[in-house]
Amino acid sequence: MNALGMIECQNIPKGIEAADSMLKAADVSLLTAQAVCAGKYIVLISGDVAAVSAAIEAGATTCGAGLIDKLVIPSIHPQVLSAVVACSDVPQPKALGIMESFSLCVAIKIADAAVKTADISLIEIRLGRGLGGKAFVVFTGDVSACEAAVRAAEATEGAQGLLAQSVVIPAPNMALIRSIY
Numbered sequence: 230m231n232a233l234g235m236i237e238c239q240n241i242p243k244g245i246e247a248a249d250s251m252l253k254a255a256d257v258s259l260l261t262a263q264a265v266c267a268g269k270y271i272v273l274i275s276g277d278v279a280a281v282s283a284a285i286e287a288g289a290t291t292c293g294a295g296l297i298d299k300l301v302i303p304s305i306h307p308q309v310l311s312a313v314v315a316c317s318d319v320p321q322p323k324a325l326g327i328m329e330s331f332s333l334c335v336a337i338k339i340a341d342a343a344v345k346t347a348d349i350s351l352i353e354i355r356l357g358r359g360l361g362g363k364a365f366v367v368f369t370g371d372v373s374a375c376e377a378a379v380r381a382a383e384a385t386e387g388a389q390g391l392l393a394q395s396v397v398i399p400a401p402n403m404a405l406i407r408s409i410y
Contacts, residue, residue, distance in 0.1 A: 233260075233305040234274045234281040236288040237297040237333050244270020244295075247288040254287035255280035260310070265357030269297065271333055273313070278303045298334035306344045309337065312351035312366070325401045325409075326375035328382055329365045329393040333357050336364030339382035339392070346381035347374040352409065363393065367409060372399050 234257070238244035241264050248262040248270075257276035264270050274284055282301050289299050302309075326349065330336045333356045340354050349370035356364045368378060375397040383392060398405075 231305075232276060232278040232281040232301055232303045233309065233337070234276075234285040234299075234301045235334050235337055236272050236285060236292060236299045238270045238272075238288075238292045239295045239297050240268060241270045243292050244272065247291040248272040250291040251284040251288040255283040257281055257284045260313075265333065265362070266360050267357070267362030269333070269357060269362060271356060275305075275310075298332050300334045300338060302338065302341055306341050308344050308351040309341050309354065312340060312354040312368075313337070313356065322369040322401065322406050324370060324372040324375045325398040325406075326368045326370070326378055326395070327365060327398075328379060328395040329363055330388070330391050331363055331393055332391045333362075333364045335385075335388050335391045336366055339385050339388055340366045340368075342381045342385040343368065343378035347378040349374050349378045372397060 236247055238247055257274040257280050260273040260275055262272045285299050285301050289296050328339055336354055340351055344351055349368045352367040354366050379395045
């Protein structure tokens, strides 16, 4: 897999129709297609950059005015995929970084930028499940790496105005760590 693509549609029927059009438009792999909070529907696909781009355009066209956001990330960092399905192999935690966004697509973008910029380990990227349409990213590393990751995320193109809050917790309590993992 070279690229990751995602659409975020504001309604479920059009989202499902968009997923079908995406899979018919190009040779891509479906990673997930699901309803998320606030009645949205997301579709994540992977494949080579040209195929993912073509599929995303087909999905966006099908969603029409119901399209909330879309993305294509060439050379997606492998940790992003693991964190989206909450199957990350995370080392003993150091500091914790947590970033919240109003856009599910932006959460993927900022997680990819963060892990490509700083020596962090992504723990989870939660996309709108039980969050009222928001998303959040949780990661660990030393304090300076977590702070650098947050700065990189805040500077990510398209993230301005869509990040709700970011914090770095230098020495998280172990009970908190256990609740997150």
